[in-house]
Amino acid sequence: MENKKQKLPDSGSPATRGPKRPKIPRQPMPEQDPRRRRFNFEEVPRGYAEKNAILEASRCLRCKKPGCVAGCPVNINIPAFIALIAEGRFVQALEKLKEQNALPAVCGRVCPQESQCEAGCILGKKGEPVAIGRLERFAADYARDAGHQQLACTVASTGKKVAVVGAGPAGITVAGDLARWGHHVVVFEALHLPGGVLMYGIPQFRLPKEIVQYEINNLKKLGVEIRTDTAIGLTRTVDQLLEDGFDAVFVGTGAGLPIFLNIPRENAIGVFSANEFLTRINLMKACEFPKYATPPIRPRRAVTVGGGNVAMDAARTALRLGADSTIVYRRGLEEMPARAEEVHHAREEGIAMHLLSAPKRILTDDRNRVVGLECLRMELGEPDASGRRRPHQVKDSEFVVEADTVIVAVGNRPNPLVPRTSPDIEVGKHGTIVADQKTMMTSKPGVFAGGDIVSGAATVISAMGQGKRAAKAMHTYMTGEEPPCT
């Protein structure tokens, strides 16, 4: 972040010139050299300097009907925050962001902007869209470095008690909002550290853990009580929490049940769910073995199955652990659900990709250790329900990818611990909790839910958005009033 302290341009700042001005190209973000970052866990994009941020912000046309806002799952007032950046009012820009987004430093890094806000940007029709994600990240990082602290907007306590189950993105959002509105919030986390997927899933090089820690510290400063090592459903159930005197409960337990491929020898040594692989490295710090006691994974040839963000994270982590890293994905590059930037970074770092290939079986040695992955070629047919073209197997097209480590990153199902122990919360087809899309209230009064436990495996921003909605509805549910601030 050393380049962030550069001086502002003295005069004639593009911001003052208004929208009609010579064309400014989309500002590139400095990145760590791919030759170097292959071997470290430091963050890859380094963030904008103030100068670049102002330049980039000044590209925004401030449309009357902004497509970006429509594309944003939480409808952030994007032109407004960008205008504040263009004026050099970075902290105010953050506050604007915070109205809709509890975690801008996180979302600026992990949102798939190219298919959300930036997809709606009018500049993108003929050229390149405004780098909204990078600007969001810039404003959040700037405010964090400047020691900005979001304060409670009411001093008076409402006397209401709220239980938040799961300290992931949805839970953090709900806890933060409700604490600022004067409620006593207790967050229950099953793992030993709060943060959920931000902590155990997304690697350091994409989301530095200091940022997550900063958000958690903010919660604590707002008076939120965080109880780790507490798996609701196994200790207290949701029903019991209501009996304990909590006025409302928010369930944000996420999609923490990995899906496997269901192919032969999948339980061989060396086959990991992406969750396990990433948890060992990110949460348990196995890469700092033997200081940390969790045994490290030492892949030489790692094959990751899947095309989402988690697959990219796993493949890039394996690479950093010293492996030749390969991705096997059954559709094409176009169809990959991962953020374009992650796919780009992965390719830049030298990760090989077997596209249109689906795993058929795991090959093992006599000690049940993985030696390879047999795959089948695929071809794309008609679009399926998700709008993506459905892949079909090509007969007799088997081929083998050598591997000592296979990482399965084909998605997660909702964690069953809460639904299993709360029979009167209505559950959907795939084990998701059914919630009202406006209020996020479940079929059980006083119990709200949001994040991946409702939407299946989705994004941080949608979890955060549902958290925002839930917090609002919970406040109204408990007090009968609108929240005192956004």
Added chain:
Amino acid sequence: MAEIHLTIDGRTVTVKAGATVLHAARQAGIPIPTICDHKDLNPYGACRMCIVEIEGVRGFPTSCTTPAAEGMQVRTRSPELETLRRRTLELMFSGHPNTCLVCPHREACESMRPMATKAGRTTRCGFCSNREECDLRNMALQAGGRDLNLPTLYAAHNLERDDPFMDRDYNLCILCARCWRICEKIHGKPAISIINRGRQARVGTAFHKSHVHSGCTFCGSCIDICPTGTLTDRFARWHGKADTRADSACILCPEGCSLTAHVKGGQLVATAMTAFEPDSSLCALGRFGYAQIVNAPTRLLRPTIRDNGESFSVDWDSALDAAAAGLSKHESALGILVSAAASREDRHLYHLLAQELGAKFAAIPATPAGTKPLLPKWVTGPKKSRSSALILSGDFLEDKHLAGLDFLLVIDGLPSPAQERADVLLPAALLSEAEGTFRTASGQIKDLARSSRAPGMARPEWEILWDLGQKLGLKSMAFDSLDHITAAVGEDPAPQAFADAPRHDVRTLPAFYRGHRTADLVPALEAFGLSATPRPLKQDVSIEGFQLLETRELAPNMHLLRIKAPQVAAHAKPGQFVILMAKETSERTPYTLADWDAEAGSITLILEEVGRSSRELALLKAGEVLAHVSGPLGKPFPVAKKGTVVLGGGCYGIGAILPLARALRQAGNHVLSVIEASSAYLLFWEEELRAVSDEVRVATKDGSRGAYGGVQEVFQQIVDQQPVDIFIAVGCTFMMRMVAELTKPWNVPTFVALNPIMVDGTGMCGACRVSIHGETKFACIDGPFFDAHGVDWDELACRKSAYAREEVEALPQAVDLSALMFPGAARPRCGCGR
């Protein structure tokens, strides 16, 4: 010399005068069993296995101490001798855990548990790091039969793990006295001897001092000569028996002692003396430090270059290109600083390079603790007189010497602050990873063997320099082979020896290797006053939390922990488990709940010390706080009235079945609890179980209590006597598998609590997946109880061993310095558990 003729078992044998009867018999090829005898030790007559009958001599003299005499009539075999030897062996085994021998399931267990369990105490089969090399066991196995008629008297000596490098468990000692005899032979004054008398007799130091203060030089000969698993090398012990041995020499100080490298699967696991002779002794660093340096987790793996301020790893060719380019650019002002702890070939090539490039050259000698090597003026002098480009083969310079360098090439195997500034960093093979020769202080030239694999992309320095010479086009550095380089070295001067040889005095051990502090690489060296790089003290402050209320060693290796965890206690149900982390850096490890008290807010666990995580927990003292206790986890056992329920528990499972027995009996079942242990002294909680069961039966693998065998033998007995509605077994995978195979034909529902490796324990990671009737289940949320008849046991056993090697590496090598200074503080409990 005169010759003597004697008759042994009817054969005439001719030996030189002075030979013992044992020598004579061996010379004639007549086998006599021995334990305390060793070819490098004087006869002692301690074990009494080598007894013979000699005509005209009263009783049964020991052949090792009896000189052969003219006309002697010796018998080595007779019914009386066989009986006596058998009794002697039984006596020895009565003081030495012996289930590794007598267990009826020995063969099956050994085939399923090839790796030794990293237990604190050796109490049973699979727990002994020395099983593959145990002389005692080999002799007993040769004698045949597994019935020993004397009970095991476990002496309950404390484990001695506070000294550097060695773990001692005197419960395995058979008082053969090999250790102190070799100590006396090598050092003149032994640091250890037999202390106490009668049943209390044991090996120890004078006044129970720590070995550090007893005059011990840590040459390791006692470990290498011990016939049992009593004395072990902490680093090497769990790696198993070496598959390759290679003679080489130590280059860590000018002494250049000969040593033998012990290698397993390409990994150096230990270095030991080449012979049990005073001249062959090694210092603590040479004996114990070598393998730790070579296996340092911080080893450099990849060539790295710096470009535009960014450094990144590259292939060897690009790195050498960059190095050559940098060197040719800065030829005029180059200095080369190498370590004297290198082969003659490496040094010769560095020297040639210096000559060719007109560079200044200096070799930094190894120095004993307390002294610092002198650096040449051209690196420490005023800035103007300094070389502005350097080649470093180690960590010799401080920041101030490195400032303002135009070019820095580092060729080293270990990290140093200087490398942050290096323009090119080349990873070198170290010590046992490279061939060559070494000239010792006495002028002798010794061969260095390449016996282990270098990590990552590291290469021997002579190879690197040779390639570098080619890249620079230096004709004088073109050699055909290493032998040619050796030939070209010529008469190099012998290095200056240390004033006091490190092998005689631990206070003069080399403090640096290639400029790196040896105590950083081999943490236990701090016990000898060698200082490691100071690290900022980070205190773990626990504000509140999971306090350890009580801790007790119930039986050897089995620890009872009562922990304050109100939330777990309030919700626990029979069959559930918790995940513990002793420290923030610990692994998340699951343990079955053995009991709980919701009112007091405490939980009770019984855990067996079998590796780093359980050891961290076992070593906690009452009052200390655990970092995390997460639970209760897992599905409770579905308690219902079924009729007659038979529970089987082994090791930690004895604790685990207690709450099950209580709940099942309360539900109206007739509950029979069966517990097993290797030997009677390893049983615990029999009374506690009796209080909650209708009947308790016991089995031991040596038959010392109850039925001879395990849980499965008792299950068979019960089924023969009465109908059973459910079997439940909790214990090691082997025991549960045996039970599953036994009950399958009876068609009685059988449940087992599976214990695979877990990470989160809440279903999130899938590490704990098991196959039940061909379907993948997660033991943490679908289990731990499963239908025993549907379990894929081979898969489970395999998955449990996934991290076998890493688990060995995880065991700490540092010693607790405060325990050495205040011996009393490190003895929190008696160790016997009774």
